[in-house]
Amino acid sequence: MAAMASLYLKTSIPTPHSFPKLQKIHFTPPLALPTHKTRPATRISASLIDPDGGKIVELFVKQSEKESKLKHALSLPKITLSKIDLQWVHVLSEGWASPLKGFMRESEFLQTLHFNSLRLENGSVVNMSVPIVLAIDDAQKSRVGSGTSVALVNDKGDVVAILSGIEIYKHNKEERIARTWGTTAPGLPYVDESITHAGNWLIGGDLEVINPVKYDDNLDRFRLSPAQLRHEFETRNADAVFAFQLRNPVHNGHALLMTDTRRRLLDMGYKNPVLLLHPLGGYTKADDVPLSWRMKQHEKVLEDGVLDPETTVVSIFPSPMHYAGPTEVQWHAKARVNAGANFYIVGRDPAGMSHPLEKRDLYDADHGKKVLSMAPGLERLNILPFKVAAYDKTQSKMAFFDPLRAQDFLFISGTKMRTLAKNKENPPDGFMCPGGWKVLVEYYDSLAAAENGRIPEPVPA
Amino acid sequence: MAAMASLYLKTSIPTPHSFPKLQKIHFTPPLALPTHKTRPATRISASLIDPDGGKIVELFVKQSEKESKLKHALSLPKITLSKIDLQWVHVLSEGWASPLKGFMRESEFLQTLHFNSLRLENGSVVNMSVPIVLAIDDAQKSRVGSGTSVALVNDKGDVVAILSGIEIYKHNKEERIARTWGTTAPGLPYVDESITHAGNWLIGGDLEVINPVKYDDNLDRFRLSPAQLRHEFETRNADAVFAFQLRNPVHNGHALLMTDTRRRLLDMGYKNPVLLLHPLGGYTKADDVPLSWRMKQHEKVLEDGVLDPETTVVSIFPSPMHYAGPTEVQWHAKARVNAGANFYIVGRDPAGMSHPLEKRDLYDADHGKKVLSMAPGLERLNILPFKVAAYDKTQSKMAFFDPLRAQDFLFISGTKMRTLAKNKENPPDGFMCPGGWKVLVEYYDSLAAAENGRIPEPVPA
Numbered sequence: 001m002a003a004m005a006s007l008y009l010k011t012s013i014p015t016p017h018s019f020p021k022l023q024k025i026h027f028t029p030p031l032a033l034p035t036h037k038t039r040p041a042t043r044i045s046a047s048l049i050d051p052d053g054g055k056i057v058e059l060f061v062k063q064s065e066k067e068s069k070l071k072h073a074l075s076l077p078k079i080t081l082s083k084i085d086l087q088w089v090h091v092l093s094e095g096w097a098s099p100l101k102g103f104m105r106e107s108e109f110l111q112t113l114h115f116n117s118l119r120l121e122n123g124s125v126v127n128m129s130v131p132i133v134l135a136i137d138d139a140q141k142s143r144v145g146s147g148t149s150v151a152l153v154n155d156k157g158d159v160v161a162i163l164s165g166i167e168i169y170k171h172n173k174e175e176r177i178a179r180t181w182g183t184t185a186p187g188l189p190y191v192d193e194s195i196t197h198a199g200n201w202l203i204g205g206d207l208e209v210i211n212p213v214k215y216d217d218n219l220d221r222f223r224l225s226p227a228q229l230r231h232e233f234e235t236r237n238a239d240a241v242f243a244f245q246l247r248n249p250v251h252n253g254h255a256l257l258m259t260d261t262r263r264r265l266l267d268m269g270y271k272n273p274v275l276l277l278h279p280l281g282g283y284t285k286a287d288d289v290p291l292s293w294r295m296k297q298h299e300k301v302l303e304d305g306v307l308d309p310e311t312t313v314v315s316i317f318p319s320p321m322h323y324a325g326p327t328e329v330q331w332h333a334k335a336r337v338n339a340g341a342n343f344y345i346v347g348r349d350p351a352g353m354s355h356p357l358e359k360r361d362l363y364d365a366d367h368g369k370k371v372l373s374m375a376p377g378l379e380r381l382n383i384l385p386f387k388v389a390a391y392d393k394t395q396s397k398m399a400f401f402d403p404l405r406a407q408d409f410l411f412i413s414g415t416k417m418r419t420l421a422k423n424k425e426n427p428p429d430g431f432m433c434p435g436g437w438k439v440l441v442e443y444y445d446s447l448a449a450a451e452n453g454r455i456p457e458p459v460p461a
Numbered sequence: 462m463a464a465m466a467s468l469y470l471k472t473s474i475p476t477p478h479s480f481p482k483l484q485k486i487h488f489t490p491p492l493a494l495p496t497h498k499t500r501p502a503t504r505i506s507a508s509l510i511d512p513d514g515g516k517i518v519e520l521f522v523k524q525s526e527k528e529s530k531l532k533h534a535l536s537l538p539k540i541t542l543s544k545i546d547l548q549w550v551h552v553l554s555e556g557w558a559s560p561l562k563g564f565m566r567e568s569e570f571l572q573t574l575h576f577n578s579l580r581l582e583n584g585s586v587v588n589m590s591v592p593i594v595l596a597i598d599d600a601q602k603s604r605v606g607s608g609t610s611v612a613l614v615n616d617k618g619d620v621v622a623i624l625s626g627i628e629i630y631k632h633n634k635e636e637r638i639a640r641t642w643g644t645t646a647p648g649l650p651y652v653d654e655s656i657t658h659a660g661n662w663l664i665g666g667d668l669e670v671i672n673p674v675k676y677d678d679n680l681d682r683f684r685l686s687p688a689q690l691r692h693e694f695e696t697r698n699a700d701a702v703f704a705f706q707l708r709n710p711v712h713n714g715h716a717l718l719m720t721d722t723r724r725r726l727l728d729m730g731y732k733n734p735v736l737l738l739h740p741l742g743g744y745t746k747a748d749d750v751p752l753s754w755r756m757k758q759h760e761k762v763l764e765d766g767v768l769d770p771e772t773t774v775v776s777i778f779p780s781p782m783h784y785a786g787p788t789e790v791q792w793h794a795k796a797r798v799n800a801g802a803n804f805y806i807v808g809r810d811p812a813g814m815s816h817p818l819e820k821r822d823l824y825d826a827d828h829g830k831k832v833l834s835m836a837p838g839l840e841r842l843n844i845l846p847f848k849v850a851a852y853d854k855t856q857s858k859m860a861f862f863d864p865l866r867a868q869d870f871l872f873i874s875g876t877k878m879r880t881l882a883k884n885k886e887n888p889p890d891g892f893m894c895p896g897g898w899k900v901l902v903e904y905y906d907s908l909a910a911a912e913n914g915r916i917p918e919p920v921p922a
Contacts, residue, residue, distance in 0.1 A: 093677050106831070107835065108897060110787070110832055110835065111835050112830055114577050114590075114787065114788065114832050114836075115576055115578070115836070115837055116575050116578055117827070117837070119835060119837070129575075170825060172643075172825065174644055174728065175643035175644065175824075176639070178639035178643045179639070179640060179643050181634075181639070182574075182635070182636035182639045182640050183635055183639055184644065185635075326571075327575065332789070363636075364633065367571065370567070370568065371571055374568065374571065374572050374576070374580060375575075375576070376576055376578070376580070376837065393576065436616050
């Protein structure tokens with residue numbers, strides 16, 4: 001098990017003194033279907049939710065075959081992977097997208113675009129809402145020629161993987177963007193980063209990873225695979241796992257929610273619900289707080305006792321971020337099912353952002369949870385929508401927003417938080433634990449220094 | 462039963478002299494699922510495919526309640542329907558979109574946009590790929606206020622229907638367009654006609670039709686409802702029904718395909734496969750041949766013996782046309798399942814068109830049949846993709862294109878056909894039956910006359 005979780009297991013468990021009973025979270029089971037609640041069983045390991053397709057598909061080459069596969073790879077046409085491509089290789093290799101066996105072929109790509117799901121050979125349906133595809137250009141395509149396999153290499157030319165049984169098909173970027181984001185407006189971060197300048201072809205096939213993707217950023221130990229996470233949950237005797245996806249610093253509103261969720265799961269009869277606090281580690285847009293700083297902030301939050309380390313596993317989700325709202329939230333949830341989560345917490349406007357051109361949010365704030373609750377292939381997952389938390393001035397702490405006394409609440413937006421941290425001002429008492437806030441101040445400090453021409457120091461995680 | 466079908470039953474059956482054995486049609490069962498073939502049964506009526514949701518949902522008010530419903534409607538806020546809105550009322554009222562009970566509420570709209578399908582209360586899934594929605598503007602919304610029902614009226618102010626249990630939600634046009642068409646390029650015909658200038662709200666609810674939609678164009682007798690079509694197929698002892706959607710004049714390539722399909726169904730063991738020749742009768746773009754002319758042309762094709770009237774039912778499909786390619790072809794197929802068809806013929810680039818801005822087709826020519834074959838809720842339907850037919854110069858007739866002797870074939874595009882008809886030239890012998898061609902020449906003649914300031918004569922159907 002990774003260092004952070006172990007570390008916190010050793011930390012003494014603080015009393016959650018600052019979280020009195022609050023308004024109930026509204027629990028909604030998936031619409032129109034009976035809920036398949038996981039019943040606490042004698043053998044706890046049996047109670048983890050099954051991964052999509054029944055088992056986790058890991059795509060690593062066996063140790064004994066590494067040498068021969070590497071030799072074979074060196075004889076194949078090479079495709080150099082971008083940073084984001086490598087993140088997808090990572091995602092695929094560990095089985096987050098199980099039962100996907102590699103970059104999508106056209107039939108998978110089309111099903112993803114049109115149905116947000118894949119039909120398996122046995123007729124069952126799994127969720128799959130974002131295309132996991134590899135683009136190549138005309139020159140690369142002609143280099144591949146009539147070959148059936150290619151070698152995937154990193155920017156240093158080192159072989160990472162083999163893609164075999166390949167299929168090359170058209171990369172209709174406009175259609176991909178329109179169907180994934182529901183807009184084609186210029187300025188979508190993932191599109192600018194990874195699609196606009198990508199090649200006009202997609203290459204799908206079966207992936208065999210020879211050298212697992214590592215980042216050497218002192219955070220690899222937090223990058224637990226779905227299989228490792230499942231092992232960890234079993235070790236902890238979890239009989240329910242609730243996942244919280246985030247790509248922002250944790251404030252006390254988040255903490256309130258997570259603590260309250262555990263309480264409610266206990267009320268429902270679960271004996272040991274475990275939280276998977278699962279920050280996204282792949283590509284994020286430029287104005288998001290970088291992973292290394294977020295991890296440092298999360299560490300402080302746990303150290304400060306805002307969350308109970310005994311029942312919390314902190315790990316990094318290796319996927320890049322699409323900012324595709326209701327489409328992407330399904331991917332975020334599905335991947336966590338594969339890691340053993342049977343409860344998924346979904347907030348306001350998940351994976352959303354501002355419209356790149358218009359003065360409004362790109363997505364309706366409620367669509368994410370609505371779409372998630374109806375998504376094909378996610379019927380087994382219990383969706384936990386949560387009410388907005390805001391700063392309750394009457395209690396000097398974060399609380400679930402009560403529209404009946406709206407005037408008592410203060411909404412601290414990301415922009416507001418950034419402004420405060422940049423100015424080294426403190427947020428209202430009780431908004432975020434002091435240690436966590438200090439990390440944020442340091443981050444914006446380093447950013448200001450960089451803007452003044454100084455290189456920011458790397459953050460030790 | 463409608464006049465045309467009856468008429469042709471009385472016509473003597475010509476020998477199909479011009480259709481020798483040709484290349485086999487490639488029959489593909491829905492991917493990855495066992496095919497559920499309808500077995501010929503003793504009671505033929507039992508062999509028709511079940512409608513989606515188990516029964517056809519007709520939304521007409523009972524005769525005995527008409528008066529009271531009308532009185533009630535007159536007390537409600539009014540919403541005036543556009544021509545296309547009325548076509549959707551028609552579609553909904555007869556159960557083409559079963560089990561939909563009215564204009565979509567938000568949960569149905571979202572499922573349609575994201576999943577091209579709806580999950581029913583019992584957990585089963587039906588296909589639903591195009592939004593069937595009713596837009597209202599701010600003024601109409603405020604007129605509805607907190608009411609729970611509205612009256613739907615035509616442009617003369619006559620009450621057509623009541624919409625009750627209403628839900629009003631945002632009409633995000635950009636997202637609707639992007640997810641339905643896979644592009645937001647200006648110039649999509651349905652968008653220009655029905656979305657761009659529509660209101661910013663959608664109103665969903667349960668539809669009760671007081672006055673069924675009629676067009677008084679001498680073609681109403683061809684507008685058979687799904688229930689009427691099912692009755693007709695049962696009367697004819699059909700043990701398989703194969704549907705052919707079209708919005709163009711029928712040429713001998715189409716006829717070849719339909720005849721060949723019947724032959725193949727007989728080879729498969731069916732005793733009496735019946736063709737549903739099902740021209741689309743709702744909104745079409747300006748350069749398509751209008752319905753009245755197409756019906757006249759279809760009539761000639763049957764009179765000329767190109768299709769066997771004994772085993773052909775000609776009827777009008779009341780839906781408007783989206784030109785949304787792979788998304789729309791699912792709707793075209795699903796609606797025909799509701800009318801009793803268990804086989805659906807799908808061609809190259811169904812419901813496709815040119816990209817409004819770029820010099821290419823909007824959709825990949827193969828995506829329609831691929832998406833259709835994988836579509837959720839259509840697993841029961843047998844998809845019959847067909848090879849392209851072209852004019853075989855060596856045989857002086859339409860034949861399935863053989864790429865091994867490409868030079869022998871002549872492709873007669875829509876543009877080419879139009880140019881010939883406009884110039885009153887004849888197409889190559891064997892391209893279309895002379896009676897059918899004559900109708901087309903007359904149509905373009907009337908168009909030229911109209912362009913010269915004369916009003917074209919209405920076409921007696």
